[in-house]
Amino acid sequence: MTRRRVVVTGMGAITSAGAGVEAFWRALVGGESQLRRASGLTGSNSGLQVGDVREPIPESSDRTAGFALAAASEAVRRALLGKDDLKLKAGIALGTCLGCAEGMFAWIGQAAGVTTARQSSAAILPPSGLGAPASMLASEYDLSGPVLTLSSACSSGTAAISAAFDCVRRGEADIMLAGGADALSHFVVSGFFVLGILTASSMRPFDRRRDGLALGEGAGMLVLEERDQAVARGAPIVAEILGSGSAQDAHRMTGPSPEGDGLARAIAAALRDAARGPGAVEFISAHGTATVQNDRSETIAIKRTFGAATRIPINSIKPITGHTLGAAGALEAIQCVQVIREGIVPPTVGCEEPDGDCDLDYVQGGARRTNVGCALSISSGFAGHNAALLVGRP
Amino acid sequence: MRFHDLTTAPPFTGFGAFPAAGRTALPAGPDPHLRKMDRYGTIGLAAAQAALSDAGMSPPTEIDPQWGIAVGSSLGCWSSNARFYAELLKQSVQGVSPALFVRTVSNSVTGDVSIALRLSGASETFVSGWTAGADAVISAGTAIEQNRARRMLAGGVEAPDALPASMIVGTPPLSDRHWQPPAPTEAAAFALLDATAAGDRLRLRAFWRGHDPARRWSLRGALDATAHLTIASVFIANSVPDDLLGRWREEAGGVPLVYLSGEAGEPGAAGAVAALAAAAARGLAGVLVVSRGIEGSVVALAAGR
Numbered sequence: 255m256t257r258r259r260v261v262v263t264g265m266g267a268i269t270s271a272g273a274g275v276e277a278f279w280r281a282l283v284g285g286e287s288q289l290r291r292a293s294g295l296t297g298s299n300s301g302l303q304v305g306d307v308r309e310p311i312p313e314s315s316d317r318t319a320g321f322a323l324a325a326a327s328e329a330v331r332r333a334l335l336g337k338d339d340l341k342l343k344a345g346i347a348l349g350t351c352l353g354c355a356e357g358m359f360a361w362i363g364q365a366a367g368v369t370t371a372r373q374s375s376a377a378i379l380p381p382s383g384l385g386a387p388a389s390m391l392a393s394e395y396d397l398s399g400p401v402l403t404l405s406s407a408c409s410s411g412t413a414a415i416s417a418a419f420d421c422v423r424r425g426e427a428d429i430m431l432a433g434g435a436d437a438l439s440h441f442v443v444s445g446f447f448v449l450g451i452l453t454a455s456s457m458r459p460f461d462r463r464r465d466g467l468a469l470g471e472g473a474g475m476l477v478l479e480e481r482d483q484a485v486a487r488g489a490p491i492v493a494e495i496l497g498s499g500s501a502q503d504a505h506r507m508t509g510p511s512p513e514g515d516g517l518a519r520a521i522a523a524a525l526r527d528a529a530r531g532p533g534a535v536e537f538i539s540a541h542g543t544a545t546v547q548n549d550r551s552e553t554i555a556i557k558r559t560f561g562a563a564t565r566i567p568i569n570s571i572k573p574i575t576g577h578t579l580g581a582a583g584a585l586e587a588i589q590c591v592q593v594i595r596e597g598i599v600p601p602t603v604g605c606e607e608p609d610g611d612c613d614l615d616y617v618q619g620g621a622r623r624t625n626v627g628c629a630l631s632i633s634s635g636f637a638g639h640n641a642a643l644l645v646g647r648p
Numbered sequence: 649m650r651f652h653d654l655t656t657a658p659p660f661t662g663f664g665a666f667p668a669a670g671r672t673a674l675p676a677g678p679d680p681h682l683r684k685m686d687r688y689g690t691i692g693l694a695a696a697q698a699a700l701s702d703a704g705m706s707p708p709t710e711i712d713p714q715w716g717i718a719v720g721s722s723l724g725c726w727s728s729n730a731r732f733y734a735e736l737l738k739q740s741v742q743g744v745s746p747a748l749f750v751r752t753v754s755n756s757v758t759g760d761v762s763i764a765l766r767l768s769g770a771s772e773t774f775v776s777g778w779t780a781g782a783d784a785v786i787s788a789g790t791a792i793e794q795n796r797a798r799r800m801l802a803g804g805v806e807a808p809d810a811l812p813a814s815m816i817v818g819t820p821p822l823s824d825r826h827w828q829p830p831a832p833t834e835a836a837a838f839a840l841l842d843a844t845a846a847g848d849r850l851r852l853r854a855f856w857r858g859h860d861p862a863r864r865w866s867l868r869g870a871l872d873a874t875a876h877l878t879i880a881s882v883f884i885a886n887s888v889p890d891d892l893l894g895r896w897r898e899e900a901g902g903v904p905l906v907y908l909s910g911e912a913g914e915p916g917a918a919g920a921v922a923a924l925a926a927a928a929a930r931g932l933a934g935v936l937v938v939s940r941g942i943e944g945s946v947v948a949l950a951a952g953r
Contacts (some may be wrong), residue, residue: 637750
């Protein structure tokens with residue numbers, strides 16, 4: 255079995271902090287929440303906080319695809335790739351949870367006779383549905399390799415990067431665009447609202463006062479490339495993907511395993527895949543949704559892997575960007591790369607009085623300078639999916 | 649054209665499908681989880697159980713990370729999405745069922761099957777259109793090759809009702825813009841890949857996938873690249889325009905070409921696994937299963953004994 259080394263040569267982001275990795279990173283390090291009261295999302299949920307994107311995005315039939323295109327464009331530019339470089343053995347793996355919601359559901363509403371033509375004027379997507387943004391990007395960049403769309407709810411972005419990593423590692427592709435994208439919509443906000451997991455105040459991951467999450471939107475994209483090729487063409491190598499793992503909870507559809515079983519298995523699988531021990535990990539980008547269940551079970555999963563007394567710095571970026579669903583894992587992978595490059599761990603905004611069940615080092619109070627050579631990004635989603643990605647210094 | 653060989657070549661030890669000429673019963677019973685499932689989860693679980701049964705296997709009795717799952721779907725849970733959205737627009741948000749919202753994520757079927765069968769290992773859900781089922785088979789095969797799992801259930805599930813199905817009709821594909829694809833049908837198909845099994849079985853040997861909206865992909869090239877596998881037949885797992893099908897028939901030369909789509913409707917992501925099942929049932933020495941999506945992706949699975 256071929257196991258080539260896979261490096262990151264470009265990154266792109268668009269979030270409520272603005273367009274570009276620099277704006278995203280600046281907001282993380284500054285601990286500046288980009289959430290604001292929802293507007294345009296009608297109904298009783300209109301007073302909720304969201305991390306909506308205010309930047310103009312490339313023209314597209316769908317907001318999710320526009321986000322993905324904006325992030326991919328930056329990533330390709332930073333990787334110093336021309337379109338000709340992408341024509342041979344290059345593909346894409348994109349994660350999304352409920353992307354394309356605007357067009358798809360507006361169409362459904364019109365067909366069901368519950369909206370008027372004017373209300374559902376969003377462009378009708380092709381029947382490929384959730385797969386449409388990846389196909390659009392493949393056409394935009396004239397990719398001839400695999401075109402994959404993964405959807406495992408809130409862990410979709412991490413799952414997509416893992417799938418792309420596998421494609422490059424085994425030689426199926428030399429370059430993969432990889433990441434995640436999701437857009438806010440009435441459908442998505444209402445769904446999380448009825449689940450009762452949206453915060454009524456502000457996001458406080460791992461804090462004893464935590465009461466839920468705020469939603470966000472955006473995209474994160476990375477260029478993954480076979481290492482020797484990247485070196486040969488003088489590409490700016492910013493990190494190496496060391497390993498990945500996934501596991502099902504096999505427990506419940508909405509809540510995580512109380513003992514963090516599935517997440518612990520996913521982390522163990524990623525470490526095994528990377529041939530690293532727990533001692534190699536020097537920073538953990540947590541899922542950190544600020545729900546009572548998630549933060550407790552995530553803490554247990556980390557303790558089971560790294561020991562109850564572990565002092566690995568851990569953070570959650572979601573109080574800054576909101577929970578961006580399918581984009582979250584990709585943005586958190588970008589954070590891991592930046593932490594390794596800059597030697598700074600951004601704070602967990604809102605975590606001021608950690609819960610008794612959450613007794614790890616959540617980087618409170620402000621960004622922290624620390625040398626990190628290996629970072630772990632972890633994600634969990636509805637239906638019990640867990641994913642872990644290990645990123646290292648190149 | 650270069651296929652990617654799987655050095656471990658995991659064998660297919662069982663296949664299951666829904667519908668399957670009355671042989672596959674829908675899961676039922678007092679388990680509260682079963683009662684909460686939508687059609688997407690129900691037919692997916694029926695096909696997964698049938699695959700295990702066909703393999704003579706029982707699901708694991710306790711957590712075993714060596715059992716994983718990979719699923720593909722193009723339209724999967726859109727029926728639940730449509731119901732949720734219609735409810736949302738008809739009444740205030742407080743009147744909408746949270747249980748229904750959980751059904752609107754594409755990996756709900758993966759969760760349903762993993763909970764019911766206690767599959768706790770590696771997991772992926774692909775929504776790459778009609779080729780998503782073939783992607784799931786590749787994911788399962790490579791998970792075994794990379795020692796992430798020893799047994800993987802891989803399948804495709806489509807549960808459209810009239811509403812999502814009507815979305816297809818009249819909507820031009822991203823590629824082949826002058827072609828009207830047939831309406832999607834309800835279908836689920838699963839295969840069990842078991843690295844621990846021995847014997848003369850059909851095995852996943854190699855695969856190729858790529859984006860080909862300009863239709864440059866050559867069946868002749870694929871047959872040449874897999875000549876060492878003694879391909880006895882080519883199965884076309886999804887609907888393709890007549891002119892493309894005609895070209896592929898010519899390129900197949902003397903190798904019989906089986907076109908599964910047509911009268912039964914478009915099986916979407918379930919097509920690739922259904923084709924592998926058909927090849928296994930015929931006892932073929934080697935088979936090439938070609939899945940093509942309306943957005944122009946092509947996935948070819950080469951299986952041999």
